[in-house]
Amino acid sequence: MTARRAGTVAVTLVSVGVVLAVLLVTWAASIGPHDVLRGEGWQPETTVSPTPADGAATAQAQPDPDDAETVPHNEGLLHVLALVLNVAAAVLAAWLLVRLTRWTRRARRERRRRIARQRALGGAEFDVMEPGAAVARDLLADADAQRDLLSGGTPRNAVVACWHRFEVTAAAAGIERKPWETSSEYTLRILDLVAADTAAVGRLAGLYREARFSEHDLSEDDRSAALAALDEVHRTIRAPVPASRVPA
Amino acid sequence: MTEPAALPLSVVEAAELAGRVLTEVEKAIVGKREALMQVLAAVLAKGHVLLEDYPGLGKTLAARSFAQALGLEFRRAQFTPDLLPADLTGSFIYDQREARFDFRPGPLFTGLLLADEINRTPPKTQAALLEAMQERQVTVEGETFPLPAPFHVIATANPIEYEGTYPLPEAQLDRFLLRVSFGYPAPGEEYDVLARRLERRQEEVELERVTDAAGLLAMQAAVETVTVDESVGRYCVDLATSTRTHGDVLTGASPRGSLGLVLAARAFALLRGRDYVIPEDVKAVSRSVLAHRITVRPELWMSDASGRAVVDAVLSQVATPATLERR
Numbered sequence: 107m108t109a110r111r112a113g114t115v116a117v118t119l120v121s122v123g124v125v126l127a128v129l130l131v132t133w134a135a136s137i138g139p140h141d142v143l144r145g146e147g148w149q150p151e152t153t154v155s156p157t158p159a160d161g162a163a164t165a166q167a168q169p170d171p172d173d174a175e176t177v178p179h180n181e182g183l184l185h186v187l188a189l190v191l192n193v194a195a196a197v198l199a200a201w202l203l204v205r206l207t208r209w210t211r212r213a214r215r216e217r218r219r220r221i222a223r224q225r226a227l228g229g230a231e232f233d234v235m236e237p238g239a240a241v242a243r244d245l246l247a248d249a250d251a252q253r254d255l256l257s258g259g260t261p262r263n264a265v266v267a268c269w270h271r272f273e274v275t276a277a278a279a280g281i282e283r284k285p286w287e288t289s290s291e292y293t294l295r296i297l298d299l300v301a302a303d304t305a306a307v308g309r310l311a312g313l314y315r316e317a318r319f320s321e322h323d324l325s326e327d328d329r330s331a332a333l334a335a336l337d338e339v340h341r342t343i344r345a346p347v348p349a350s351r352v353p354a
Numbered sequence: 355m356t357e358p359a360a361l362p363l364s365v366v367e368a369a370e371l372a373g374r375v376l377t378e379v380e381k382a383i384v385g386k387r388e389a390l391m392q393v394l395a396a397v398l399a400k401g402h403v404l405l406e407d408y409p410g411l412g413k414t415l416a417a418r419s420f421a422q423a424l425g426l427e428f429r430r431a432q433f434t435p436d437l438l439p440a441d442l443t444g445s446f447i448y449d450q451r452e453a454r455f456d457f458r459p460g461p462l463f464t465g466l467l468l469a470d471e472i473n474r475t476p477p478k479t480q481a482a483l484l485e486a487m488q489e490r491q492v493t494v495e496g497e498t499f500p501l502p503a504p505f506h507v508i509a510t511a512n513p514i515e516y517e518g519t520y521p522l523p524e525a526q527l528d529r530f531l532l533r534v535s536f537g538y539p540a541p542g543e544e545y546d547v548l549a550r551r552l553e554r555r556q557e558e559v560e561l562e563r564v565t566d567a568a569g570l571l572a573m574q575a576a577v578e579t580v581t582v583d584e585s586v587g588r589y590c591v592d593l594a595t596s597t598r599t600h601g602d603v604l605t606g607a608s609p610r611g612s613l614g615l616v617l618a619a620r621a622f623a624l625l626r627g628r629d630y631v632i633p634e635d636v637k638a639v640s641r642s643v644l645a646h647r648i649t650v651r652p653e654l655w656m657s658d659a660s661g662r663a664v665v666d667a668v669l670s671q672v673a674t675p676a677t678l679e680r681r
Contacts, residue, residue, distance in 0.1 A: 116656065270677045286670045288633040289677040318679065319583045320630035 129190060136183045240279040242300040242343050248275045249340045256333055261324035262317045265332050269293060269314040290315060297339065306338035365629040368576035372398065372625050375564045378423040382559040383412050383536075384550070385543035392534045392642050393420065393508070395621035397570070398577050401531025401614070402487050402507040404472075404646065409512060411536045417468040417508040419559065425566035426465030426504065433475035435518065439482035443492040444499075457494065462486050462501060465567055469509035473519045483507070484526045504570050524605060524649050531614050532639070533646035573624075580620040582631045585675035590615040590636055596668045597648050602659040605649040614643045633674045641665050 248271065256268040273283060276296040283292045290311050297307045313332045317324055363371070372394060379390055393416065396403045405413040414430075421428035431442060444460035461467060462483070469483060486492050487507050491500045509530070511522070527533070539547065551557075565573075591612045598606030619635040626635070641662055648661035 266678060273677055285673040288637070288674045290632070290634065315632050316630070318677070319586060319632050319675075320628075321581050322630075 125190070125194065129187070132186055133183060136186075238299045238301075241276050241281055241296055244275050244279045245272070245300060246340060246343055252336060253333070256329065256336060261326060261329040261332075264329060265310075265313050265317040265324060268332070268336065269310070269318075272296065289318075300343045302339045303342035306335045306342065310335040310339065363572040363576045365576050365579060365624055366627060368573040369624055369627040371565055371569065372573060375420075375423045376625075378561050378564050379416070379419045381550075381561060382419040383416050384546045385539050386412070386416075386536050389534050389536050390416070391622070391625055392532055392618075392639065395618050395625055395639065396532040396534075397424070397504075397506050398573055398621035398624060399531060399617040400504070400506075400574055401617065402509070402529065404527070404530040404533040405508060405510045405536070406513050406533055406646075407510075407535045407537070408514060411538065413510040413536070414468060414470060415559070416536070417466065417510070419561055420508070421466040421468075422561040423564045424466070424570050425563040426506075426570065427502075427567075428466050428468070429461040429464040430468040430470060431461045432470050433472050433479070435474060435476065437475045437479050439479050440494070442479065442482055443486070443494055446495060457497070457499065459499070460492075462492060462505075463499075465502060465504060465506070467505075467507045469507055471512060472509040473511045473521055476520055477523075480520065480522060480526060483509075484529045487529050502567075504567055504574065524647070527646045528608060528610055530646065531618060532642040534642050577621050577624050580623050580629050580631060582616055582620060583675070585679070586619075586631050586633060586636060587616060589633055589672070589675055590619070592672045593636070593640055593668055594644065596672050597644060597664055600664050600667060602650055602654055603648055603664055604651045607644045607647040611644055611647045615640060618643050637669060640669060644668075 252268050252271050255271055256264045258264060259267070269289070272293050273289065273296075276293070277283060281296055281299070283289075287295075293314075294307060294311060298304075310332060313324070313328055313335070316322055316328075376387065376390055376394060379394075380387060383390060393403050393405075397420070405416065407413055418428060418430075420426075431437070440460070442460045442462050444458050444463065446455040447458045448454075449456050472480065472483070482492075486501060490503070490505055491498055493499075512519075538544075594607040594609070594612035594615060596606075597603060597611070600606065615636060616631075618639040619631045622635045622639050623629070623631045644665045645661035648664050650659045650661060650664070
């Protein structure tokens with residue numbers, strides 16, 4: 107349970123408790139201290155009509171004078187109870203309606219995202235095996251472009267551009283980068299999804315991090331190492347991995 | 355007090371030396387390399403560490419082991435309710451032979467001070483220690499005495515006892531660069547502790563001295579050469595500022611929090627053998643650096659809201675540096 111949800115539950119419980127306490131006090135005040143401590147409780151039969159049909163019935167059904175006095179109190183209590191229950195029911199219904207509306211909106215949003223992802227994958231029927239296969243297919247299809255990027259320009263810019271290309275390709279295949287993910291976390295997740303060689307991915311990732319975040323000048327040797335790692339990654343990219351390895 | 359001469363070390367050399375220190379300490383503390391790396395990162399970043407954990411998890415042993423492996427002079431101060439500031443700082447004692455007052459230094463005048471159970475002493479004594487930690491000097495009867503360099507405090511606290519304790523206020527917690535917890539060992543690691551003790555045939559653990567005060571200063575100087583890309587620095591600031599606007603938070607991390615994040619991440623990068631910081635370094639130290647600087651709203655005391663949960667939430671919200679450098 108999150109902190110905010112726990113707070114909401116606590117406030118709800120306190121509100122319900124207060125409402126129940128108010129009801130109890132209202133009831134106790136309406137029947138007086140005598141009936142609260144020693145009375146037999148509320149008896150609905152005391153509210154029968156005071157004008158009986160015949161004399162014999164009159165003798166039997168004649169209400170006690172004390173009971174006759176409690177009738178208006180009980181009617182008032184019933185009105186209060188009905189009002190409170192109606193208000194509580196209305197609040198509950200409104201709350202349920204709000205929750206239902208939110209849930210419906212969220213479900214629609216999810217459905218739209220799913221459809222968009224299917225379209226990005228070429229309208230194919232979507233299943234849990236698809237993301238890895240799609241990413242593997244797209245990464246291999248894009249291999250020449252990645253190699254071209256890595257071969258041109260300064261080694262530093264080439265490595266960063268090649269790494270960025272991974273992200274763009276994977277995003278097009280439906281695996282979007284989460285904003286809080288670091289670029290290397292994200293790309294490593296993608297490359298893990300397509301079962302690429304971990305050591306090669308590690309070498310390439312290390313060179314990317316050095317190119318992106320350090321002040322070093324990368325050399326042609328570094329470019330060659332990156333090219334070798336990239337070729338190894340392409341060579342080891344395989345068909346989809348089991349569904350259990352697909353990250354949420 | 356004069357500082358030992360620091361030999362210049364490259365980042366690679368410093369990382370190799372720090373690795374040997376960690377390996378040596380691991381002979382005493384089993385299976386806690388990540389937590390030990392955090393403690394050493396705080397020391398390399400010239401900070402102080404608060405070890406907060408349950409009894410019997412090796413807090414005191416860790417402090418003692420680091421002192422041995424780093425070759426620092428080690429003093430232990432047991433923080434009791436009757437401990438006075440002068441018991442830490444030292445005081446002037448009358449010398450009858452010379453007919454004058456001489457300053458007798460307290461346990462603060464050391465390389466590594468273990469402040470054991472810091473939350474058992476009243477705020478007055480806590481404040482004296484924390485002032486020394488910040489200023490790296492003590493003033494007694496108007497006379498100021500600088501503390502030796504390097505000077506580091508590893509304080510321990512027990513998070514489950516409240517009776518007879520004086521929890522550190524937020525402003526004082528802020529002085530610790532990192533708050534680290536070891537946690538319980540895995541069953542295999544716990545058996546390893548038993549086996550090593552039986553094999554040793556004695557209680558004490560003797561560790562080899564890997565370096566000395568001058569070596570530690572050299573490693574700290576190497577940390578200063580580690581570079582931080584602007585995007586990574588801004589990421590640290592974003593993390594710290596996001597703790598201030600989180601819904602569960604009464605008071606978030608101060609600018610000292612974002613500064614601590616950068617400094618600790620730099621030392622962590624050195625421990626991993628790099629002379630530049632990457633966002634993963636920041637993520638690795640952010641819980642230890644930020645969690646104790648966050649005050650959660652008091653009305654959430656019944657829930658599972660905590661500084662650590664807030665940091666986790668912030669880490670899963672704040673955008674990391676972009677793949678391409680912004681020009």
